[in-house]
Amino acid sequence: MNQHVALSPNVKRALEEGKPVIALESTIISHGMPYPQNVETALNCERIARENGAEPATIAVLGGKLCAGLTEEQIQYLGKKGQGIRKASRRDLPVLIARQSDGATTVAATMIVAALAGIPVFATGGVGGVHRGAEKTMDISADLEELAQTPVAVVCAGAKSILDLGLTMEYLETKGVPVIGYQTDELPAFYTRESGFKVNDRADSPQEAAAIIHAQRTLGFPGGVLITNPIPREHALPREIIDSVIVAALKEAQASGVAGKDVTPFLLARVAEKTSGLSLKANIQLVYNNVRLAAQIAREMES
Numbered sequence: 001m002n003q004h005v006a007l008s009p010n011v012k013r014a015l016e017e018g019k020p021v022i023a024l025e026s027t028i029i030s031h032g033m034p035y036p037q038n039v040e041t042a043l044n045c046e047r048i049a050r051e052n053g054a055e056p057a058t059i060a061v062l063g064g065k066l067c068a069g070l071t072e073e074q075i076q077y078l079g080k081k082g083q084g085i086r087k088a089s090r091r092d093l094p095v096l097i098a099r100q101s102d103g104a105t106t107v108a109a110t111m112i113v114a115a116l117a118g119i120p121v122f123a124t125g126g127v128g129g130v131h132r133g134a135e136k137t138m139d140i141s142a143d144l145e146e147l148a149q150t151p152v153a154v155v156c157a158g159a160k161s162i163l164d165l166g167l168t169m170e171y172l173e174t175k176g177v178p179v180i181g182y183q184t185d186e187l188p189a190f191y192t193r194e195s196g197f198k199v200n201d202r203a204d205s206p207q208e209a210a211a212i213i214h215a216q217r218t219l220g221f222p223g224g225v226l227i228t229n230p231i232p233r234e235h236a237l238p239r240e241i242i243d244s245v246i247v248a249a250l251k252e253a254q255a256s257g258v259a260g261k262d263v264t265p266f267l268l269a270r271v272a273e274k275t276s277g278l279s280l281k282a283n284i285q286l287v288y289n290n291v292r293l294a295a296q297i298a299r300e301m302e303s
């Protein structure tokens, strides 16, 4: 095991015994949702993973250690400190380790730690992507590069239309990342089940998804697979509402000069405020749905 990785006793045991383990990220806790819903959601995700036969490994950097598997106290700490915890992507890991500091891991950083720990499947809400206007700002999430180089399957509900979903799909195609729709041919757009963009292929069962991931591994390809799982129908938001809210949030971000890694948390918070919490409810439900699917896929990978 890499010297910087610290496994919790439960995660260590599960990995040693060859039991299914799924990774969970922590930027979603510190930067993606308000307290106390963030802590409640993170703890529920762990419970749902266990109910579905997989050990949860929530990942964060604590005291310079790349931790896989957190205690309830550690999750409380990440949730309460919120934006006060550094948002940690690939570039931040060496600095946090050197300074023995804390960080909430993005999809990219969580994939890195999961790969180091030997955890092949990871559940989250939405992944980062190519931002609208990226032709000028060059704002392209490091999550996409990570999917191109790190062998972890990421189960998400697609990506929010705060991003340019067409360019995000083009980028993933260039990088050779399979984008698989779970029981759908269309890329889901987080709050909505449709985006108007097609995925590369579909998987209709956890077995099928696991077989694709397995084939990527046996080919020796370096990257990951993106499994896109649409939000359950009963929790989806009407497209007209969410589209207009997102357009307004994007305008505000531009007007107030938000840039770099602050863009995504700013947009997420504004969208939640503008829908008076409706989007937060949807967000929580789609994460639970992804945790269930990731656990089922992880079980298939072990069997």
Ligand code: PSU
Residues within 6 Å of the ligand: 025, 027, 028, 031, 032, 105, 106, 107, 108, 125, 126, 127, 128, 129, 140, 141, 142, 143, 160, 190, 260, 261, 262, 263, 264, 265, 268
């Ligand atoms: N998209 C969401 N919710 C999130 C994030 C993205 O709908 O919480 C978080 C994830 O941790 C993701 C990160 O990896 O934001 C991407 O940030 P950036 O766009 O700065 O790469």
Ligand code: MN
Residues within 6 Å of the ligand: 139, 140, 141, 142, 260, 261, 263
């Ligand atoms: Mn960015």
